[in-house]
Amino acid sequence: MKKLLGLLLIIIVFSCEKAKETVNKGGKAMGQTATEFIDGVAEGVDGTLDSKIVLSDSLKERGISIGKYQIESDSLGKNNKLTVYIITEKNFNGILTFKVFDKNNAEYGRQTLELKGKGGNAGYHDVLFDSRTDIESKSTIKVN
Template identity: 80%
Template sequence: MKKLLGLLLIITVFSCEKAKETVNKSGKAMGETATEFIDGVAEGVDGTLDSKIILSDSLKEKGINIGKYRIEKDSVGNNNMLVIYIITEKDFNDVLTFKVFDKKNIEYGRQTLELNSKEGKAAYYDVTFDKRTDIESKSIIKVD
């Protein structure tokens, strides 16, 4: 009887260990799947809500390129500041005009930036629009 009980105890312990490993593997797989799902949703939301920058052909011909950009809030909480990385392939000394359009293509913000940059240089610039300009999701910002 003692041998049978000992054998049952050993089988139970190994069964529990196997069940624990199975649960851990399942939990890990579920966690990875959930993380991928959340990342996918976040990318989808970002892609849907992001504003878009359109650089004029004349600026492209003058050697201006745009890198990364983001919209930031001012002290009042309006999304009215564009932080933009501008790359100059050629010497450039002129004024850039930034115009904000909503998803119906109605202009609701305009600001200028004096840019004096040498060939091969790049830097971040802050373009702050009027405090009443709240750059909405899906806005288009045209740079001339």
């Protein structure tokens, strides 16, 4: 009877370990799939919310270019803050005007930024639009 009970205990423990392994493998696979799904959704959202910056030819001629940029929300949840990396290849001292246009080319936000930069410098700058400006998906931000 003791041998039978011992054998039964070994079978139960072995079965539990196999079940645990199976559950762990299944959980790991589900976790990877969920992560890939979330990453895919995030990429899709980024693609549909993608706004673009268009720099005027006159600013390009004056040595200004734009690097990475992002649109951030204020405390009310409005996407009205633009953080932009501006590169000055030539000395620059002037005012940049940022205008936001919707997908139908209607302007709905405008803000200026005083920029002083030596040639070869670059840095991040924040452009905060009116709190009622909510930069929409597929907006165009024109810089003059």
